[in-house]
Amino acid sequence: MTKIFKHRLVLPIAALVALILVNTISRPSFVSITVRDGQLYGSVIDILRNSAPLMLVALGMTIVIATRGIDLSVGALMAVSGAVALTIIDGSGSPDSPATLGIAIAAGVTVTLIFGAWNGFLVSVLGIQPIIATLVLMLAGRGIALLITGGFITTVTSTPYKFMSQGYLLGLPFAFYVSVVAIVLVALIQRRTALGVLTESVGINPEASRLAGVRSRGIVWGAYAVSGLLAGFAGILYSSNIMAADANAAGQYIELDAILAVVLGGTSLMGGKFSIAGTVIGVFTIQTLKSTITFLGVPPAVSPLFMAMVVVIVVLVQSQRVRNGASKLWATVSSRKEAEVAR
């Protein structure tokens, strides 16, 4: 029981390392990185590139979960922002000009920012349960995206737009830089200002923090708005990857992946203490797992079964840890905890 083993990131990191080891043993090419035209290629690079949308969504989800909430609408919001951006590019005369690109992206993320703020309004002002408040947009969002694209899958050809998820900068995929910038920004804002601590206090006890003078309403509201904004950027990246706005497929199940990534990273769904580093590790774990499933030759259709096993293992490990940590208190604490879970 050294200090290192007690650190809350030990288990997430161990899981990621174990996964990478399994991959490397089963196919040594996994860790090899080749350089072509000054650009890096390889499975690891693919994971860095493909994890960008999930990273953005999971960062937003972390903040929302820290306020004791949940945001189910992120997948639908991804579809909306992609639909808005591609419809603008499709309708403009010059799809390659930076101005068009800027307007398209700005419009896409503004719309999802507004939707995110709407979620926050429902939760923080009207006091509606987060699951149900965001379920509204989860149901309606894809319908709205379908209306924007007119029921079709809008496809465009725009070199700069394509660059965002498929281009390279200084040898690394551009999308990777996007996730790095997002991680740094969120970490700076949450950890170098008091905002992170205030967010945690709202998540641990909303009423007590309100009485202590924390403006919990604004913090919760902001959390959902940020989640919407990040989901918007994720939608732009996703649509740039396939160069199409597919209202049905964009961001499908990403809310579940994002929640899993957050939980994998050691942030409790009960709100309060959150770990951005944990979420980052969680995202890489999930993306590595997905690439593992593909490379092991498992039919993609059966992959949900693997995800189920991972979820079960993770939650069991976490609950086991709770048991070890408080084995004596267990009998008395468990009844209270279950009451909280049933909230």
Next chain:
Amino acid sequence: MSAATSTRIPEGIGTRVRRFTSRRASWIPVFAALGILLALLLAGQAYFGNFLTPRVLSSLLLDNAYLLILAVGMTFVILTAGIDLSVGAVLAFTAIMGARMLSEGVPVVVVIPVMLIGGALIGLLIGVLIQFFDVQPFIASLAGMFAARGLAFLVSLSSIKVEDPAILWLQTKLFNIDGWYLSPTGVIALLVVAAGALVLQFTRFGRTIYAIGGNEQSARLMGLPVVRTKLLAYIICGTCAGLAGVVFTAYQGAGYPLNGIGTELDTIAAVVIGGTLLTGGSGFVLGSMIGVFVYGTIKTAISFLGAEQSWTRITIGALLLVFVVVQRVIVSRSSRR
């Protein structure tokens, strides 16, 4: 409760209404849903002219029989303040498993119980995760959803046609009463609703469910069997999903592993529109039935209009919003806990 009962105003209609609303606050959302349903049906009749016909109304039940069964099971779980995201995937799994077994010549009297048990087992798995491993219902049922969807693909990647006459009879046999149609699947759905309503209203188990949803800690301290009841709620929900799989197989005449994607959301939406609070402890199976009919009416109206089906989801989302806000107002007014 509220001030209306203690003031000494002479008894008038207004007082009685107020007293009813304060004592039976949990019924108000159900009446609101009923009002919306009637308004939708009347608006449909006014707009289309041929909406309120026995044929359309009968098909409302027949087309949504599986959703009705799912909603009954979901009501049990939501009343305990839980949630079950797995029902759509369990429906797909049991349906494809049943179709596969039938195509390999297993008799139908074996297949249907196996489908029900399959659903019940996944429900049990979710319940065990929640009750014994302290996992949140959302996450536990998510695991159940992934497991069931994966199992469905494991059984078959493509659609399997069902030719068993007994299964097909469930949907094709139509009892015709003055132009009203009723298939055995509709009868099953109505029986499930009746059974669910009676169990929740008149059995010790049903009242324990409400008690747990109201306050689990209190229920435990009162000596109620919390563990057993919550496990049973998830088993019932899983079994209902299995039964919905049977009905859905009959309805489609085939099993397909991609069936029922998003059905869990439709089910939850229908239950919430029907007046069940997601915080648990308040709601009725009959309300869920009305919620399903509201959903079905919107779907029918949109197909009558010839509009895109994406409008169904938008309308359901908007309605969900209205109901959640209304419920929020009612809860904040009637309970000052």
